[in-house]
Amino acid sequence: MSKGKFITFEGPEGAGKTTVIAEIYKRMQKEGIEGILTREPGGIRISEKIREVIHDNEYKEMDGMTEALLYAAARRQHLVERVLPALNEGKIVLCDRFIDSSLAYQGYARGLGMEDVMTINSFAIGETMPDVTIFFNITPEEGLQRIAKSGAREQNRLDNETLQFHQKVYEGYKLLLEQYPNRIISTDATLPLSEVTENVWKIISSQLISQENS
Numbered sequence: 311m312s313k314g315k316f317i318t319f320e321g322p323e324g325a326g327k328t329t330v331i332a333e334i335y336k337r338m339q340k341e342g343i344e345g346i347l348t349r350e351p352g353g354i355r356i357s358e359k360i361r362e363v364i365h366d367n368e369y370k371e372m373d374g375m376t377e378a379l380l381y382a383a384a385r386r387q388h389l390v391e392r393v394l395p396a397l398n399e400g401k402i403v404l405c406d407r408f409i410d411s412s413l414a415y416q417g418y419a420r421g422l423g424m425e426d427v428m429t430i431n432s433f434a435i436g437e438t439m440p441d442v443t444i445f446f447n448i449t450p451e452e453g454l455q456r457i458a459k460s461g462a463r464e465q466n467r468l469d470n471e472t473l474q475f476h477q478k479v480y481e482g483y484k485l486l487l488e489q490y491p492n493r494i495i496s497t498d499a500t501l502p503l504s505e506v507t508e509n510v511w512k513i514i515s516s517q518l519i520s521q522e523n524s
């Protein structure tokens with residue numbers, strides 16, 4: 311039985327998730343809140359290896375279903391090795407992407423179908439779903455522009471998909487917001503970084519307070 315809180319962060323490329331989560335994690339540490347910061351795909355060595363394979367620009371021939379299965383395999387290992395142990399110790403788990411990325415990217419944008427992608431993932435995650443998911447709301451155009459402008463990281467196989475693909479990802483997320491209104495909270499990711507961080511911190515604090523009172 312999980313005792314901690316599983317908080318995931320979602321959104322299009324360049325939405326600001328990684329930057330904001332790092333700030334949130336620092337604040338948690340300052341406040342003495344025990345937690346971990348991790349990411350998908352990755353977070354532990356096997357899943358980081360799988361990440362390298364999925365994102366390699368060389369593998370243009372990768373089949374969509376193979377891609378979905380690889381994300382699910384990386385997710386499974388990360389869940390059992392890193393996420394569940396932390397939750398069982400009562401920690402707050404901040405995770406950069408989780409199941410909703412598979413639903414939006416592979417299920418909707420790749421066209422595999424959200425239900426089928428959920429079925430594959432049920433095998434990987436069982437009953438474990440995030441307690442709360444924060445959606446960084448920004449158009450793919452604006453997010454991709456940020457990445458191009460910063461030049462801070464290499465563009466991977468997914469980044470290099472067409473703009474149309476990224477627009478479908480965004481549409482997929484919008485559908486998920488409708489489907490899971492109690493779990494997914496949208497935040498305006500176009501605001502200045504300090505404001506986005508403050509808004510995300512408010513959402514997380516209110517979740518932690520509601521947990522204390524339950």
Ligand SMILES: Nc1ncnc2c1ncn2[C@@H]1O[C@H](COP(=O)(O)OP(=O)(O)OP(=O)(O)O)[C@@H](O)[C@H]1O
Binds near residue numbers: 321325326500502
């Ligand atoms: N609110 C903001 N306003 C302007 N620039 C921002 C903001 N948030 C982040 N950035 C910048 O946008 C770029 C992408 O941010 P970041 O890597 O945090 O996004 P991400 O959501 O993790 O992207 P991805 O999922 O594609 O890795 C970085 O250069 C970051 O400094």
Ligand SMILES: Cc1cn([C@H]2C[C@H](O)[C@@H](COP(=O)(O)O)O2)c(=O)[nH]c1=O
Binds near residue numbers: 351413416
């Ligand atoms: C978990 C997950 C991720 N993706 C995609 C989304 C991004 O393009 C990359 C991850 O890169 P980031 O810089 O760490 O955000 O992978 C996906 O398509 N499906 C998934 O399940």
